[in-house]
Amino acid sequence: MRADRMKTPASKRQAARKPDITGMALVPLAIFFALALAFPFLPLGDRGAFLLQIGFFTLVAGIMALSWDILARSGQVSLAHAAFYGLGAYGYALLLKTGLAWPLAMPLAALGAGVISLVLGAVTMRLSGMYFAIATLAFTEVVRTIIQNLPEDVAGGANGLLVPALLGGNSRGQYLLALLLLALTAGVSLAVRTGRLHHAFAAIRQGEETARVLGVSTVRYKLAAFFISSFLAALAGVLYAGKTFFISPLDTFSLANSIAPLTTSIFGGLYTTLGPILGATVLRVAEEALHNVVKNGYLVVYGLVLMLSILWLPRGLMGLFRRGKHGGDV
Amino acid sequence: MDLFLQTLLNGLLQSGIYALVASGLALAVGVVGIVNFAHGEFLMIGAFMAWAASAFLGIDPLLSLPIVAVAVFGVGALTYRVSIRHVLLAPELNQMLLTFGLGILLQNLALMLLGGNTRTVTTPYQASSLNIGELSIGGPKAIAFGLAVVLLGALYFTLYRTVLGRQMRAVAQNRRGAQLIGIPVDRVYLIAFGVSCGLAAVAGVLVSVLLFASPTVGLVFALKAFAIIVMAGLGNLTGVLWASVILGLSEALVQTYVPGGGGWSDAVFFLMIFGTLVIRSFRQTA
Numbered sequence: 001m002r003a004d005r006m007k008t009p010a011s012k013r014q015a016a017r018k019p020d021i022t023g024m025a026l027v028p029l030a031i032f033f034a035l036a037l038a039f040p041f042l043p044l045g046d047r048g049a050f051l052l053q054i055g056f057f058t059l060v061a062g063i064m065a066l067s068w069d070i071l072a073r074s075g076q077v078s079l080a081h082a083a084f085y086g087l088g089a090y091g092y093a094l095l096l097k098t099g100l101a102w103p104l105a106m107p108l109a110a111l112g113a114g115v116i117s118l119v120l121g122a123v124t125m126r127l128s129g130m131y132f133a134i135a136t137l138a139f140t141e142v143v144r145t146i147i148q149n150l151p152e153d154v155a156g157g158a159n160g161l162l163v164p165a166l167l168g169g170n171s172r173g174q175y176l177l178a179l180l181l182l183a184l185t186a187g188v189s190l191a192v193r194t195g196r197l198h199h200a201f202a203a204i205r206q207g208e209e210t211a212r213v214l215g216v217s218t219v220r221y222k223l224a225a226f227f228i229s230s231f232l233a234a235l236a237g238v239l240y241a242g243k244t245f246f247i248s249p250l251d252t253f254s255l256a257n258s259i260a261p262l263t264t265s266i267f268g269g270l271y272t273t274l275g276p277i278l279g280a281t282v283l284r285v286a287e288e289a290l291h292n293v294v295k296n297g298y299l300v301v302y303g304l305v306l307m308l309s310i311l312w313l314p315r316g317l318m319g320l321f322r323r324g325k326h327g328g329d330v
Numbered sequence: 331m332d333l334f335l336q337t338l339l340n341g342l343l344q345s346g347i348y349a350l351v352a353s354g355l356a357l358a359v360g361v362v363g364i365v366n367f368a369h370g371e372f373l374m375i376g377a378f379m380a381w382a383a384s385a386f387l388g389i390d391p392l393l394s395l396p397i398v399a400v401a402v403f404g405v406g407a408l409t410y411r412v413s414i415r416h417v418l419l420a421p422e423l424n425q426m427l428l429t430f431g432l433g434i435l436l437q438n439l440a441l442m443l444l445g446g447n448t449r450t451v452t453t454p455y456q457a458s459s460l461n462i463g464e465l466s467i468g469g470p471k472a473i474a475f476g477l478a479v480v481l482l483g484a485l486y487f488t489l490y491r492t493v494l495g496r497q498m499r500a501v502a503q504n505r506r507g508a509q510l511i512g513i514p515v516d517r518v519y520l521i522a523f524g525v526s527c528g529l530a531a532v533a534g535v536l537v538s539v540l541l542f543a544s545p546t547v548g549l550v551f552a553l554k555a556f557a558i559i560v561m562a563g564l565g566n567l568t569g570v571l572w573a574s575v576i577l578g579l580s581e582a583l584v585q586t587y588v589p590g591g592g593g594w595s596d597a598v599f600f601l602m603i604f605g606t607l608v609i610r611s612f613r614q615t616a
Contacts, residue, residue, distance in 0.1 A: 077423055077426075077427075123604070123608055124607075125611075126611035126612070127607055127611055129422045129423070129426070130365040130422065130426055131560070131607055131611075133426060134556050134560065134603060134607075135603065135604065135607050137553070138553075138557075138600040138603045138604055139600075139604075141553075141596075141597070141600050142597060142600045142601075142604075145594070145596060145597045145600075149594065255549075259430075259434055262427070263431070266427065294442060298438070299434050299437075299438040300434070300435055300438035300439050300441075300442055302431075302434055303431045303432065303433070303434030303435030303436075303437075303438060304431070304435055305431075306427060306428075306430065306431030306434065307413065307428055307431035307432055307435060310417065310420075310424050310427050310428045310431065311413065311416060311417070311428070314424065
């Protein structure tokens with residue numbers, strides 16, 4: 001009898017906790033993807049091409065933010081996301097130049113960025129907090145300086161490179177490809193969230209030494225986070241290169257490309273799958289809406305959003321929906 | 331040989347400004363315990379104030395310098411009051427991201443209001459130069475270096491010979507202990523953060539004369555200041571001076587002796603950050 005009574009609350013707790021991962025996250029995610037899938041087939045009228053382009057870049061921003069978040073889950077708050085975005089873009093452009101077909105060049109470029117991220121991850125392994133942030137920032141600038149100073153016939157130097165348009169410039173196709181890659185990113189994020197990695201990442205984030213004492217192989221997990229995250233960020237870079245068909249060191253490695261994913265994740269809700277996607281949607285749409293008001297220096301909004309989120313909304317938009325549930329680290 | 335001496339001299343002169351920016355940052359990090367990613371933006375504000383005073387009111391930057399310093403001290407104190415103060419006890423990550431957001435905000439606000447163009451300040455002594463034997467020193471550079479030396483001297487005198495300085499060092503060592511013996515910690519923080527921003531602004535005034543004022547001018551100096559304080563060790567104020575000289579000299583040497591050095595000299599401080607961090611992190615665990 002007593003055993004039975006003990007069981008009920010436990011299973012109830014289980015039932016109450018489960019929707020947090022599956023129900024709470026999956027239903028809105030499914031709604032988001034259904035809407036995003038339907039979007040290009042809506043009768044959008046004259047401004048259709050323009051709206052589709054906004055949609056495309058929203059999806060790219062979503063991939064960037066979510067992949068940044070996956071790395072942040074392991075306690076590594078990186079300012080090097082622009083580096084992997086840029087490495088993806090440049091790797092893709094250079095591979096196409098050797099005559100490789102794009103479906104091959106895309107994953108290979110991402111793989112290359114992932115491998116380079118392992119080098120950065122190994123070097124910054126023992127750094128934390130501001131040291132880590134500064135080292136990753138420095139890494140981005142070093143990569144940019146190297147690409148800019150390479151001979152012009154290799155990587156175009158400061159003038160940049162021309163890239164063939166993705167899918168022959170078919171904007172609906174490009175949009176759907178971006179959606180597919182965002183779905184892949186979300187899938188990876190959910191897999192990390194529900195699997196073994198989630199516990200390892202959380203343990204490392206909350207106390208690396210303790211995690212190591214408990215037998216978590218921190219080196220392997222931190223590198224894994226770096227690889228997954230930069231692989232996905234590089235895919236976003238490939239999409240960008242194929243869409244704008246022109247890349248230059250200053251644009252692709254711009255600090256803005258590191259700031260945006262960070263701000264988006266924090267604004268949307270750190271360590272969640274839906275949060276960064278939601279944040280990207282809100283911030284990108286707001287960016288387009290405000291484009292005529294704030295012409296130069298749109299990042300002002302990102303700076304403001306970041307400050308206000310830290311001061312008043314430390315758990316982001318997701319915190320509004322589930323007040324008081326998850327523990328509030330950051 | 332002359333080329334070598336001239337290179338060393340240029341590097342040394344450059345390090346004066348680096349030391350100004352970096353000691354301000356070290357003050358914020360060491361005393362307040364805040365890694366201020368917006369430090370370069372206070373430099374930028376100082377540069378634009380000097381430019382505005384010179385362009386609209388015809389005031390020489392060297393005369394407007396004290397006013398700019400006090401004004402930016404005020405801006406810094408206000409920043410502390412409305413934002414920094416609320417995250418003093420928050421996780422380091424939140425503090426970092428807050429100042430990072432502030433930096434982005436200020437930089438792009440300047441971009442929005444003033445545009446991305448660079449503004450130069452013209453002064454009568456701009457093209458003057460001093461000749462010592464075969465060596466020549468640009469007039470503005472010499473003035474900037476002299477000012478940096480005087481100001482740093484004043485800063486170190488304050489820190490090591492006055493009551494306020496002793497309070498600052500006490501707070502830096504142990505916040506709670508300082509509070510227990512009756513030091514007004516909040517006020518010390520406010521002053522230290524204000525002075526930190528003021529020092530950046532002074533450097534900004536000098537930068538507006540030596541280089542130009544632009545919304546992004548602060549970023550490079552802030553990054554170099556980070557390199558310097560990382561090399562010196564966080565909050566180590568004397569180390570800052572040596573690290574500044576090392577950075578200034580190595581940049582000058584790269585510029586002179588490496589082919590195409592102009593482009594690569596910007597990478598020197600990144601290598602410095604990387605090198606120090608990696609060496610230090612491995613030595614720690616060894």
